[in-house]
Amino acid sequence: MTKRVLVTTAYLAPGGEVDRLLGAAGFETVFKQPGQDLLDVVEDVDGIVAGTDAFTAKVIDAASRLRVIGRCGAGYDNIDIEAASRNGVAVTFTPGANRRSVAEHVLALMLNCARLIPQNIASVQAGRWAQRSGRELEGATLGIVGLGSIGKTVARMALALGMRVLAYDREPVAEPGVSSVSFEEVLRAADFLTLHIFLSESTRHLIDAEALRLMKPSAYLINTARGEVVDEDALADAILSRSLAGAALDVLREEPLPADSRLRGLDNVIVTAHIGAATVEARSRSSLMATRQVIDFLQGRTPENLVT
Numbered sequence: 001m002t003k004r005v006l007v008t009t010a011y012l013a014p015g016g017e018v019d020r021l022l023g024a025a026g027f028e029t030v031f032k033q034p035g036q037d038l039l040d041v042v043e044d045v046d047g048i049v050a051g052t053d054a055f056t057a058k059v060i061d062a063a064s065r066l067r068v069i070g071r072c073g074a075g076y077d078n079i080d081i082e083a084a085s086r087n088g089v090a091v092t093f094t095p096g097a098n099r100r101s102v103a104e105h106v107l108a109l110m111l112n113c114a115r116l117i118p119q120n121i122a123s124v125q126a127g128r129w130a131q132r133s134g135r136e137l138e139g140a141t142l143g144i145v146g147l148g149s150i151g152k153t154v155a156r157m158a159l160a161l162g163m164r165v166l167a168y169d170r171e172p173v174a175e176p177g178v179s180s181v182s183f184e185e186v187l188r189a190a191d192f193l194t195l196h197i198f199l200s201e202s203t204r205h206l207i208d209a210e211a212l213r214l215m216k217p218s219a220y221l222i223n224t225a226r227g228e229v230v231d232e233d234a235l236a237d238a239i240l241s242r243s244l245a246g247a248a249l250d251v252l253r254e255e256p257l258p259a260d261s262r263l264r265g266l267d268n269v270i271v272t273a274h275i276g277a278a279t280v281e282a283r284s285r286s287s288l289m290a291t292r293q294v295i296d297f298l299q300g301r302t303p304e305n306l307v308t
Contacts, residue, residue, distance in 0.1 A: 003298055004065075006041055006188040008032040009051035009072050009290075011283055016059070018049060018291045025295045031087050047294040049180050049287065050079070050083040051288065053083040059082035068297040070290035073277065074098060076307060077199045083307050091307040092293040096149045097286035098277035099227040106244060109248035110137065110192050111271055138162035143190025144205070145183070146197035146225070147173040153157035154194060166190065187214040192222060199226035207236035212244060219247050236262035239269060250276045 009208055012018050014031055022029045032041050038053055041192050042063040048055075049245035050071045060066065068090040069079060076093045084091050104130045112118055123130045142158040144151045152175055155165045159177045164181050168186040187193065193215065197203050206220065208231040215221070219246065227300040237245040238244040245266030254261075255274055265267050275284065293303035 002026070003046040003255045004030055004044060005047040005292055005294060005298075006032060006045040007031045007049045008038070008053050009287060010034070010187060011051075011278075012287055015081050017284065018287050020133040021288065021291050022295070027295070027298070028198070047298050049294055052078055055079040055084075060084055060087055060089060063087075063089075066287050068092070068136050068294050068303075069160055070094075071197065071282075072290045072292040073284045074246075075198060077226065081308055089308070090297050090303070091308060092292075092297070092303050094286045094289040094304050095305060097255050097289050098171050098282040099149045101279040102150050102276040103157060103281035105250060105272075106150075106194050106222055107157050108222055108268060109222050109224075109272070110142075110220070110249070111192070112232070113192065113222070113246055113248050114140075118270055122267070138166070140191040141189050143186040143193040144168070144178075144196050145186060145193065146176060147178070147180075148196055150224075150304075151194075151196040153180075153185050154196070183211075184214060186254060187211055189215075190215065190219055192220050194222040195225040195229055197229060199228055202262055205234075207231065207235070209237065212238040217243050218245050220244075220248065222248045224250040227255070232261070236266075239263075240303060246270075248272075250274055 005022050007018060009030060019029050030045060037060045041063055044065055046065050046067050048069045050069050055069060055078060057080045059183045060080060067091050071079060071093040072095060074095045076091060077250040079091055081091060109242055135192050140160060141164045144155055147167045147169040155175055158165050165177060166181045166186050166189055168181060201280050204250050212234055235247060239246060245256055248270040250272045251274055257264060257271055296303040
């Protein structure tokens with residue numbers, strides 16, 4: 001029987017490089033359609049090239065033939081790992097594939113905050129010509145929480161701009177030009193604080209009201225990690241009380257941003273639609289890496305970046 005691989009990643013389509021790679025390996029490819037329920041398409045597939053859909057225990061339990069899920073991305077918190085292990089389903093992910101794209105997006109967000117670019121654009125479009133003073137990045141302090149592959153890439157970019165770079169990681173990592181400090185120290189010193197950590201019970205709401213109180217009133221928070229790492233209500237309180245200058249968020253607790261979010265409409269909060277990894281190059285690297293992992297497992301080889 002020909003093995004079937006389901007592709008749920010929204011930006012992949014029939015006839016593309018992933019479809020061709022699976023076909024060349026002898027697999028039948030099935031694409032999840034927009035709006036289609038995962039429960040309706042997982043029952044008779046052997047592998048999945050996964051996007052951001054929620055692979056809950058209910059979904060995994062319903063996939064009686066499923067052997068492997070290859071997640072296109074550096075995080076896999078949308079997959080119930082316990083349920084996968086219980087069902088004998090291997091899970092892989094693609095760390096590093098989106099490293100450059102996310103790091104460049106962090107730099108773009110930081111520049112937008114420093115030079116008040118969104119506010120200036122809005123002002124010009126409204127017919128005004130206000131020339132508010134921003135600030136230079138050279139000489140400013142960048143604080144990094146999580147010095148993995150993305151955090152290191154951001155650090156190197158910041159150092160090239162003449163920034164002072166401090167970093168906190170649970171397991172201190174040596175990186176040229178970067179000073180390893182405590183969590184409290186990085187919060188207190190940062191002019192710009194950028195987050196690069198996985199979501200877990202220990203990191204959920206790591207940036208809470210207490211953490212925000214330690215930051216400078218002139219500081220900006222940048223989050224391209226996971227939305228729930230930040231307590232959004234505490235962040236809104238900090239910004240509205242002017243105890244924080246602003247924030248740039250590419251990830252949110254709930255996506256898309258709800259109409260009633262307290263962060264909506266604040267001119268010193270930049271929100272992008274989870275596009276940190278949304279470049280042609282990163283998407284190609286990530287999807288091909290995940291697909292090769294699925295192929296390797298289904299052909300009896302041990303894939304890279306195996307979680308379970």
